[in-house]
Amino acid sequence: MKAIKVIEPFKVEIVDVPKPKIEKPNDVIVRVTSGGICGSDIGIWNGTNSLATYPRLIGHEFGGIVESVGSAVKGIRPGDQVAVDPVISCGQCYACRIGRHNVCRDLEVMGVHRDGGFAEYVKAPAENIHLFHKKFDESLLGLVEPFTIGVEINNRAQIGKGDKVLVMGSGPIGICAMQVAKRNGAQVIMTDLVKERLEKAKSMGADETVLVSEENLEERLDRFTDGEGIPVVVDTVCVPSSFEQAVNLACPAGRVVCLGLKDKPSSICMAEITKKELTIVGSRLNNHCFDEVIEGFEDGSLHPEELMTKAYNYKEIMDALDMIKEHPQDVLKIVLKFED
Numbered sequence: 001m002k003a004i005k006v007i008e009p010f011k012v013e014i015v016d017v018p019k020p021k022i023e024k025p026n027d028v029i030v031r032v033t034s035g036g037i038c039g040s041d042i043g044i045w046n047g048t049n050s051l052a053t054y055p056r057l058i059g060h061e062f063g064g065i066v067e068s069v070g071s072a073v074k075g076i077r078p079g080d081q082v083a084v085d086p087v088i089s090c091g092q093c094y095a096c097r098i099g100r101h102n103v104c105r106d107l108e109v110m111g112v113h114r115d116g117g118f119a120e121y122v123k124a125p126a127e128n129i130h131l132f133h134k135k136f137d138e139s140l141l142g143l144v145e146p147f148t149i150g151v152e153i154n155n156r157a158q159i160g161k162g163d164k165v166l167v168m169g170s171g172p173i174g175i176c177a178m179q180v181a182k183r184n185g186a187q188v189i190m191t192d193l194v195k196e197r198l199e200k201a202k203s204m205g206a207d208e209t210v211l212v213s214e215e216n217l218e219e220r221l222d223r224f225t226d227g228e229g230i231p232v233v234v235d236t237v238c239v240p241s242s243f244e245q246a247v248n249l250a251c252p253a254g255r256v257v258c259l260g261l262k263d264k265p266s267s268i269c270m271a272e273i274t275k276k277e278l279t280i281v282g283s284r285l286n287n288h289c290f291d292e293v294i295e296g297f298e299d300g301s302l303h304p305e306e307l308m309t310k311a312y313n314y315k316e317i318m319d320a321l322d323m324i325k326e327h328p329q330d331v332l333k334i335v336l337k338f339e340d
């Protein structure tokens with residue numbers, strides 16, 4: 001079968017590799033129909049993803065049709081449409097024991113630490129397979145994973161009905177977090193430096209948008225919250241200064257969600273956290289959020305079709321990567337279709 005392999009930074013090839021076989025009783029083989037290209041795939045490609053090892057079959061956002069199942073698999077049948085959770089954990093460590101397996105001590109993510117789903121077929125344990133309940137557009141099955149990042153953010157910040165949420169940054173993660181927050185009954189204000197991105201965010205459901213290069217964010221937040229201050233801030237910009245800003249903007253008793261993986265420090269004054277008794281949480285990958293996203297796709301409250309900027313055949317992977325490199329502001333999500 002064919003698969004997309006990053007041999008070393010800047011060297012991507014379509015390679016022939018053996019088709020996976022059922023080996024363990026709970027193995028499931030999926031014929032991949034679609035995958036989403038993520039910032040971290042770009043990082044593996046250009047050598048800036050510190051977690052990746054080479055060579056690597058990439059892809060952690062993918063889904064497709066079940067091809068075959070092992071003898072112990074129940075409730076999953078050949079022909080089912082599924083999305084695959086790429087998070088693999090040990091089940092034994094402290095994080096796993098308290099139900100936080102997405103930060104397992106021995107965490108492995110398919111497509112990052114082990115081979116992933118940008119291939120014609122992929123093998124995964126049954127517990128990582130999540131079923132669609134009605135026929136869904138095959139080219140969108142790979143977009144469940146990015147929305148699970150949005151659910152995790154919402155769960156970590158306990159975003160619910162009546163909450164007012166600031167999402168800093170209107171890229172794919174910001175959009176997914178916003179749509180999930182809207183589904184949860186919150187009101188969302190989003191920022192960006194690019195006007196077109198904000199127009200897109202608004203058309204996808206954001207209540208208000210702020211062009212931070214031209215408008216005063218604090219004034220807009222004052223109006224948005226009737227002077228109370230913003231209780232939830234989600235920083236998807238992920239640079240040291242945006243995290244500082246997030247902590248400064250959150251109102252007393254507020255929550256701040258941090259998603260960045262930069263290893264540079266931010267200057268945060270402890271009094272800011274203590275005086276306001278802020279809750280600052282990290283949010284990484286997803287903790288069993290696939291079924292909630294599939295439900296959102298099926299009930300129409302989440303919109304993967306709007307997240308997709310363009311679809312390419314997987315053999316055009318270089319064109320897809322060039323599109324992202326040359327037009328980063330125009331791209332939310334590039335989808336790869338795995339078909340001849």
Ligand SMILES: [Zn+2]
Pocket residue numbers: 038039040060061145146
């Ligand atoms: Zn991703």
Ligand SMILES: [Zn+2]
Pocket residue numbers: 089090091092093094095096097101104105106107
């Ligand atoms: Zn573990």
